[in-house]
Amino acid sequence: DSGVTQTPKHLITATGQRVTLRCSPRSGDLSVYWYQQSLDQGLQFLIQYYNGEERAKGNILERFSAQQFPDLHSELNLSSLELGDSALYFCASSVRGDRENYEQYFGPGTRLTVT
Amino acid sequence: AQSVTQLDSHVSVSEGTPVLLRCNYSSSYSPSLFWYVQHPNKGLQLLLKYTSAATLVKGINGFEAEFKKSETSFHLTKPSAHMSDAAEYFCVVSGRYSSASKIIFGSGTRLSIRP
Numbered sequence: 063d064s065g066v067t068q069t070p071k072h073l074i075t076a077t078g079q080r081v082t083l084r085c086s087p088r089s090g091d092l093s094v095y096w097y098q099q100s101l102d103q104g105l106q107f108l109i110q111y112y113n114g115e116e117r118a119k120g121n122i123l124e125r126f127s128a129q130q131f132p133d134l135h136s137e138l139n140l141s142s143l144e145l146g147d148s149a150l151y152f153c154a155s156s157v158r159g160d161r162e163n164y165e166q167y168f169g170p171g172t173r174l175t176v177t
Numbered sequence: 178a179q180s181v182t183q184l185d186s187h188v189s190v191s192e193g194t195p196v197l198l199r200c201n202y203s204s205s206y207s208p209s210l211f212w213y214v215q216h217p218n219k220g221l222q223l224l225l226k227y228t229s230a231a232t233l234v235k236g237i238n239g240f241e242a243e244f245k246k247s248e249t250s251f252h253l254t255k256p257s258a259h260m261s262d263a264a265e266y267f268c269v270v271s272g273r274y275s276s277a278s279k280i281i282f283g284s285g286t287r288l289s290i291r292p
Contacts, residue, residue, distance in 0.1 A: 064220060064222065066220070093277075095277060104282065104284050104285065105221075105267065105282040105285075107277065107278060107280060107282075110277040110278075117276075117277060118276045118277035118278040119278060120277075120278045152220055152221070154221075163209055163271045163272070163274070163275065163277065163280060165211060165223050165226050166223070167223065168213075168220035168221040168222070169220050170219060170220045171219075171220050
């Protein structure tokens with residue numbers, strides 16, 4: 063158990079809908095990272111938050127957004143969902159990540175199925 | 178620019194025999210290198226990391242990796258495979274002080290263990 067929790071474990075929704083994925087980092091970790099894992103694209107970095115502020119952005123679509131709250135938990139919002147958004151979404155946390163890349167600890171993931 | 182290549186998409190070994198999973202990288206920066214393991218329907222778990230200290234890095238579950246700058250390699254080895262090692266393995270490269278958006282995951286190597 064990495065100490066990173068994600069809810070829900072599974073989500074099934076229809077095209078055009080909006081969903082929110084939630085992540086709680088390990089106790090004391092300040093950085094949260096979001097990744098998308100699909101069969102054709104592999105593991106893709108989406109976005110990083112450090113202590114409430116956006117720190118780095120990867121291949122995140124404009125339909126997707128995220129935030130990190132004062133208690134350091136994070137939410138990833140996916141809107142106008144398309145079939146191609148079906149994937150595993152992972153959250154990871156690290157102790158810092160503002161100036162130096164530390165090892166990341168991954169949550170169990172949320173499996174999103176868009177029908 | 179950074180990149181990582183996992184040279185084998187699938188490796189199959191017999192239980193009790195050595196494991197070798199190959200990873201080559203390129204990096205403009207002084208790299209940090211990681212190996213993660215992902216068991217089916219689970220999140221990624223850190224096996225080991227290299228961040229410019231000792232070139233031979235020991236990880237969990239008997240795995241180790243050697244950083245070879247001249248060969249730009251970071252191969253993962255284990256002397257004796259166990260059935261529980263069957264999983265997907267990811268090699269990851271990042272610049273130690275670079276943005277999280279520069280963290281690159283390899284495409285993964287699926288390790289199968291034959292009884």
